[in-house]
Amino acid sequence: MKRVGIPHGLFYYYYYPLWKTFFNSLGAEVVTSPATNRLIVDAGIQKAVDETCLPIKVYFGHVFQLCQQNLDYIFIPRLVSIEAKSYICPKFMGVPDMIKATIPGLPPVIDIVIDLSKTDKLLKKDIFQLGRLFTRDNKAIRNAYKKGLQEYYFCRALAGQGYTMSEAIQVWEGTSQDITGEYDLNLGLLGHGYSLYDENISMNIVNKVRAMGCRVHLPETCDRKSIEAEAATIPKRVFWTLGRKMVGSALHMDKRKDIDGMIYVACFGCGPDSLIGEIIERKIKNKPFMLITIDEHTGEGGLVTRLEAFCDMLRRRRASSENNISSHG
Ligand code: SF4
Incomplete structure (x- = not known):
């Protein structure tokens, strides 16, 4: 079974249920880094350039932590835009390159481009390319992505009830949260x-x-x-x-x-x-x-x-x- 690492930072808080479901549905095992701790922060501060913001530094720490987990791939998408005519902070676009340039010994990086600013055609193409790392069955890839979206919307609905996104993910994974x-x-x-x-x-x-x-x-x-x-x-x-x-x-x-x-x-x-x-x-x-x-x-x-x-x-x-x-x- 192929092992895919998803760092516990940045887009994790919004899209983890989607990608975890997607990879699991294609038969891959998903490995995440633990919740941020002092060791992860210190590793991130050491690896990232000084001028960047704290969440990016912390993300570097999570990637570094995952590098020691014997992974087949690490998932660091290049997030450009998640809706029409709007963009995500430019640091998200550069994060896969920054990481490749500063952290040695990375497993193969999956850095698909997510850019919905004009059309979702590119994303669809990338999803199939990504899925083919695990299967040649296009229908299975399509279904895995559909299932991932369902879980994502379910988690978003949980957050609408007053849970933070982090708590919603824990509830989604079966740990009850009392708010x-x-x-x-x-x-x-x-x-x-x-x-x-x-x-x-x-x-x-x-x-x-x-x-x-x-x-x-x-x-x-x-x-x-x-x-x-x-x-x-x-x-x-x-x-x-x-x-x-x-x-x-x-x-x-x-x-x-x-x-x-x-x-x-x-x-x-x-x-x-x-x-x-x-x-x-x-x-x-x-x-x-x-x-x-x-x-x-x-x-x-x-x-x-x-x-x-x-x-x-x-x-x-x-x-x-x-x-x-x-x-x-
Ligand atoms: S918006 Fe960009 S610069 Fe600001 S915290 Fe997020 S990643 Fe960092």
């Missing part, structure tokens, strides 16, 4: 999924605010049409898919009566975040908003202090009969 609790605040939490839902990169911010009494609202729990409608209200269209999702979600949450405040988790060294965070900060009018920028040096103690202060402010604001505590600090 119920005693919540007195409703908090919008925004950020790229691969940083926000990676418990090491985000220092487990989702569970930290839950433990502080906040019911967490994520972009995946918002209505997709409302997100697009709100994102379309800003003068220039945001052409990064994830960036537009953040802007639309923030503007949507800004209008919702049940949301008490919002936090945006940005990564130091992230080009799109420097713009998206700024747009959101300027456009939010009705809710308290906090921008947290993280990198590999961010201390957990400082993060907890800021979160506690933010939650205290939300409670005081809500309790104030005059409601006169500024939403802008």
Whole structure:
């Protein structure tokens, strides 16, 4: 049985169920690296160029970890676009090349191009080429991809129920996740999924605010049409898919009566975040908003202090009969 490695970073949080199902259906075994830990972060920092963002450095660490797993292939797709007229951050396009140039001893890299900006013809061709690494049966390849998409939509529906993408994947794999609790605040939490839902990169911010009494609202729990409608209200269209999702979600949450405040988790060294965070900060009018920028040096103690202060402010604001505590600090 052929073994395919899928690094536990970047697109993993969005597309792991799809590709795992696809490879399994074609008779391959899928191997993933463990959830991000200090060793993986340190390996990534050592291997990646200094100027890149933390999620990319962490991804390097995951690839390095997988290199020791006796794989037949490692799956590092070149993500260009996942929807018409929109793009993914350019670092995703270059990641297979950056990795090949810096990590020696890689197993053969599967770097199919995923570019749906104009047509899905190229992707279809690449899927068949990819499937032929495992079988000559075109029907089996088509069915494997169909099955993968079904699992992907199932996982996305789970995320719509309040699970983070990481928790949704665990539920999908059969591990139950309890997200119920005693919540007195409703908090919008925004950020790229691969940083926000990676418990090491985000220092487990989702569970930290839950433990502080906040019911967490994520972009995946918002209505997709409302997100697009709100994102379309800003003068220039945001052409990064994830960036537009953040802007639309923030503007949507800004209008919702049940949301008490919002936090945006940005990564130091992230080009799109420097713009998206700024747009959101300027456009939010009705809710308290906090921008947290993280990198590999961010201390957990400082993060907890800021979160506690933010939650205290939300409670005081809500309790104030005059409601006169500024939403802008
Ligand atoms: S969007 Fe930002 S965080 Fe994501 S890969 Fe690009 S630079 Fe890194």
